[in-house]
Amino acid sequence: xxxxxxxxxxxxxxxMKKSISQWAFPTNMNLKDCFESAKNAGFEGIEVALAEExxxxxxxxxxxxxxxxxxxxxxxxxxxxxxxxxxxxxxxTSDDPSESKxxxxxxxxxxxxxxxxxxxxxLLVPGAVDVFFRPDFPIVSYDKVYERSxxxxxxxxxxxxxxxxxxxxxxxxxxxxxxxxxxxSFVDSVGSPHVGVYFDVGxxxxxxxxxxWIRILGKRIKRVHFKxxxxxxxxxxxxxxxxxxxxxxPEVMSALRxxxxxxxxxxxxxxxxxxxxSLIRETSASMNRILGKN
Numbered sequence: 001x002x003x004x005x006x007x008x009x010x011x012x013x014x015x016m017k018k019s020i021s022q023w024a025f026p027t028n029m030n031l032k033d034c035f036e037s038a039k040n041a042g043f044e045g046i047e048v049a050l051a052e053e054x055x056x057x058x059x060x061x062x063x064x065x066x067x068x069x070x071x072x073x074x075x076x077x078x079x080x081x082x083x084x085x086x087x088x089x090x091x092x093t094s095d096d097p098s099e100s101k102x103x104x105x106x107x108x109x110x111x112x113x114x115x116x117x118x119x120x121x122x123l124l125v126p127g128a129v130d131v132f133f134r135p136d137f138p139i140v141s142y143d144k145v146y147e148r149s150x151x152x153x154x155x156x157x158x159x160x161x162x163x164x165x166x167x168x169x170x171x172x173x174x175x176x177x178x179x180x181x182x183x184x185s186f187v188d189s190v191g192s193p194h195v196g197v198y199f200d201v202g203x204x205x206x207x208x209x210x211x212x213w214i215r216i217l218g219k220r221i222k223r224v225h226f227k228x229x230x231x232x233x234x235x236x237x238x239x240x241x242x243x244x245x246x247x248x249x250p251e252v253m254s255a256l257r258x259x260x261x262x263x264x265x266x267x268x269x270x271x272x273x274x275x276x277x278s279l280i281r282e283t284s285a286s287m288n289r290i291l292g293k294n
Contacts (some may be wrong), residue, residue: 016256018287019045019080019266021225024280026271031055032069035075037277046072047082047266048117052086056117058109065116071189079159079224080264081168081198081286082114083123091128091149093140104152107167108159115163121222123198124167124198126153128174145176150189157192167261168198170221173236178207179279180216187220196220199247202227202239205246214255223262226270242267242286249290265291 018204020043025034031048038046048068050056055070060246072079090103104282110122127149153167160167169177169187177183187195199221201210206229214221230238258263267283287293 010078015262016291017044017080017264018079018284018291018293019043019047019078019264020280020283021047021266021268022049023083023085024267024269024271024276024283026276028080029150032071032075033071035282039075039077041274041277041280042288043077043284045078045264045266047081047083047264047268048119048122049270050082050084050086050106050113056082056113057157058086058106060113060116062116065096065113069117077119078198079119080208080266081121081123082110082117082119084110086110087125088128088134089125091140092152093145095138095140100148100152104156107152107156111156111159111163111165111167114165119165119199121141121166121168124169125172126169128172128176130175131174140212140259141178149176150186150260153190153195154192157190160194161192166192166194166196168196171200171203173203173206174289180208180213183213183222184217186221195223196242198223198225200225200227201247201252202229202245202268205229205231206234209251210247211251211255214252214259214261221259223263224256224261226265226290227268241269242283253290253292278287 020038021077022034048056086106087103090099090106092100092103094100114122127145129142129145130139151156176187187197195222197217204210204213228240228247229247230240269283274281
């Protein structure tokens with residue numbers, strides 16, 4: 001049996017939708033061009049991102065969101081979720097109360113904007129003990145991060161429920177929530193059906209198996225990121241294009257099917273310096289193999 005058949009066999013008809021992160025496109029590309037590029041590459045959806053400034057930002061209004069929706073509809077692409085990188089700069093678990101307040105305000109704005117965009121899930125970085133790509137980031141003790149993050153999510157849950165938008169807590173390289181059992185207990189402790197998990201497949205390869213996480217988290221999974229990673233590298237340089245790493249994609253797909261996951265799977269990849277459009281097309285083709293869409 002060929003490697004291709006190993007990946008695709010048995011998943012024809014499984015109706016998860018194929019999405020890609022806005023971060024896969026050059027930072028200077030406007031949303032309309034991102035939408036067109038994603039659509040032309042065969043993606044059904046795109047995960048958009050809220051920034052401090054830009055087309056989707058902290059200052060965005062309902063009318064701005066309507067414009068974004070109109071552009072997406074005209075091109076024929078869906079908005080799959082809303083992310084932000086701002087919670088790496090303003091942490092929910094900071095020792096500085098003004099910073100953690102700013103972080104909660106950002107989440108509230110995300111929930112509001114998501115509701116305007118017709119998006120039902122946002123991605124949330126729940127805080128950090130450490131940020132590996134920011135040497136200046138103050139290290140916060142694990143127990144304080146847990147306590148503060150849980151308290152913040154309990155405070156934010158009513159806003160999520162108000163807007164009918166789910167918060168997806170992402171497993172990221174923040175030295176926090178390092179096992180599926182802990183992640184499960186953490187989101188259950190919030191006590192809201194609108195707080196779950198945004199599961200990143202590639203992010204757990206360094207210390208676990210994504211298929212195990214999926215089976216343990218089950219229905220708590222609100223959205224899924226597709227990334228691949230080479231364990232032998234062991235650093236951020238180990239993230240590679242889909243199908244070039246150590247993710248056992250047949251097992252991941254089996255696990256997703258077992259838990260009944262049937263929503264967007266979003267490729268979170270980052271643009272190459274030259275000819276970034278090639279990465280978009282290659283990622284789409286790889287996802288087709290993984291999802292059995294060919």
